[in-house]
Amino acid sequence: MSARRIIIAALATALSLVTACSGDPGSQDALPGGPDLVKKSAAAMRTVKSAAFTMETENTPQLRVKKAAGRLSATGDADGTLQLDFAGSLQEISFVLAGDTVYFKGVTGGFQRMSRSQLASIYDPSAILDPDRGIVQLLSGALDPETKAEEKVGGADAYRLEATLSQQILAALVPDIAQNVDGVLWIDKATSRLLKAELPLSATGKATVSLTDYDVPVQVTAPTG
Template sequence: MHTSLPGAPASVRPLRRLTVALGWLLATLMTVAACTSAAPERPAATPALPDGGDLLRTSAQAMAAVKSVGFTIETEGKPPVPVQHAEGSLTKEADAQGTIRMNVFGTLQEMEFVLIGDKVHFKGPTGGYQTMTREQLAALYDPSAILNPDKGVSHLLSTAGTPKTEAEEDVDGIPAYRVAAQLSQPVVAALIPGVDQAVNAKLWVDTATSRLLKASLPLGDGPTAGTVTVLFTDYDKPIKITAPAS
């Protein structure tokens, strides 16, 4: 004997069971969808920064191959170095030209210079060019040391200690890796006369070419504290350096 729901025609009962089943299915799907949409999205993984030691070794090799470069040296504060400002261009052959402002025996002097071979042509704000030897200039400041393979930037990078990549950021619109490193006193002093301490430097290495774009060198302490910043531009740009007219 079949038992039926009272008041429900036999033709309606299968439809009712189907409706109930569909309702349960719809409710289940809605619950799953709600849980899925509520699940937080995982943020994209940040690419790991390159190893600082690898970056500086590669940069040292890239700098050793440079044929010419433009440079600017600026100081902020009162770092204990005679050079206050310098800018110019130089070649792999150690010829250079530019301007320099430095403290000489307590007096701020500014001069233009042209360095060709063993002779330096220089002049102050007034008067004509005079000459001195390369050795005499080197006692004050030798810009040609920048590309010198034995004591220049390439040597500085290859001897840097405890390098650590800190960030990727632009230098004048050029993507670069910022690397913290310790530089020894003799190596820095060969490029910036007057440095008498090891330097905890920040170095910016071009992500595309591995060349050094910028160096920040904090120096001194107390009233004689400051920062020397060196910028490098115009890599391998053709440069013609000629002696000025007498």
């Protein structure tokens, strides 16, 4: 074989190897479709037994609840803390939801009582895991979900999506939201559970809801004093 033919054969072999390795660009790393992801996530969230949650806000004068954190059970019991804005004054409140009764107290003093319906007019964290009001409905009703990237959230591999989220459902999760929100969702790759939701509410303001400790046993006990 001539030198010229050897060079041509070598180039042809090299090109075929490059083509075989590269294939269709993005075929190996193609992101799953947004509609399929939110559907799977809604189904996964429907089976959740318990979780820990945080809700934090930035530059949101229209929201009374500035921060919230606690533990939730799928039965509706919960405990944690709320930071509320009362006429420009921030107050920290501890709460326990046990059955139909809510126990709450400020930084000083003992626990007082209110009904669950009275708390719901301010903030009802038990809605988060309620399949008829919370995350399940938020995911099921997400409009135009589009998967944007793969990212880490709290050490977990996740898909980041963008979608339009319903004001009516969001208001159960973040009180006083008055409009639909073009939000960002992070869905766990391994379990399809929602890890985080970021809700832009203005040019500079937003609310962020995060969920962790899925199915870690939660036992909520009514306070005695």
